[in-house]
Amino acid sequence: xxxxxxxxxxxxxxxxxxxxxxxxxxxxxxxxxxxxxxxxxxxxxxxxxxxxxxxxxxxxxxxxxxxxxxxxxxxxxxxxxxxxxxxxxxxxxxxxxxxxxxxxxxxxxxxxxxxxxxxxxxxxxxxxxxxxxxxxxxxxxxxxxxxxxxxxxxxxxxxxxxx
Amino acid sequence: xxxxxxxxxxxxxxxxxxxxxxxxxxxxxxxxxxxxxxxxxxxxxxxxxxxxxxxxxxxxxxxxxxxxxxxxxxx
Numbered sequence: 001x002x003x004x005x006x007x008x009x010x011x012x013x014x015x016x017x018x019x020x021x022x023x024x025x026x027x028x029x030x031x032x033x034x035x036x037x038x039x040x041x042x043x044x045x046x047x048x049x050x051x052x053x054x055x056x057x058x059x060x061x062x063x064x065x066x067x068x069x070x071x072x073x074x075x076x077x078x079x080x081x082x083x084x085x086x087x088x089x090x091x092x093x094x095x096x097x098x099x100x101x102x103x104x105x106x107x108x109x110x111x112x113x114x115x116x117x118x119x120x121x122x123x124x125x126x127x128x129x130x131x132x133x134x135x136x137x138x139x140x141x142x143x144x145x146x147x148x149x150x151x152x153x154x155x156x157x158x159x160x161x162x163x
Numbered sequence: 164x165x166x167x168x169x170x171x172x173x174x175x176x177x178x179x180x181x182x183x184x185x186x187x188x189x190x191x192x193x194x195x196x197x198x199x200x201x202x203x204x205x206x207x208x209x210x211x212x213x214x215x216x217x218x219x220x221x222x223x224x225x226x227x228x229x230x231x232x233x234x235x236x237x238x
Contacts, residue, residue, distance in 0.1 A: 026217055028213075108220060109216065109223060135213065
């Protein structure tokens with residue numbers, strides 16, 4: 001099995017089925033065409049450790065933290081544009097099924113002002129069958145690119161956590 | 164914000180060198196044509212926002228900070 005250099009976890013073994021092709025890269029990172037999805041260890045229920053990572057294969061220093069979109073907003077409704085469905089190799093004319101056809105992730109940002117936010121306007125959509133991914137920018141204005149995930153990290157840290 | 168009412172086939176100018184024409188209107192949206200100097204960057208606003216947001220996400224400082232907060236999501 002091949003291994004990759006990661007930003008947060010050192011060198012990790014990497015199976016072929018965790019690699020996703022991004023033919024267009026991501027906006028601002030157009031040259032990054034391959035990402036490895038780093039998920040919680042096997043057996044751990046996803047809701048117990050929902051954080052996942054998209055690690056660039058070519059650049060160890062580039063790794064996005066993300067959450068499954070339904071963790072951020074349980075009622076999230078997909079709105080993938082027809083062109084993006086086509087690029088992903090999905091049926092145009094209907095939205096794909098979450099979980100069976102596609103995995104959809106919201107990229108996270110930590111910001112002094114807003115705390116942790118998730119980009120619900122432009123989720124990462126992974127076609128689980130073709131292992132192809134892209135960032136599907138919504139054409140509507142239904143969801144915000146800085147959706148608050150939690151209160152400011154600074155405030156959270158000052159509180160005692162019994163766990 | 165300046166608001167103009169334009170029909171398909173009509174256009175308007177921004178400065179001396181940029182022309183924006185409404186090519187067609189359908190129930191799915193407006194088809195817009197833009198004539199501008201080559202060096203003018205024309206970008207969908209969502210794309211610009213996404214580029215910025217991705218740059219911010221890529222420079223997210225410490226995963227420990229992030230985990231602290233994510234813990235709060237756990238039941």
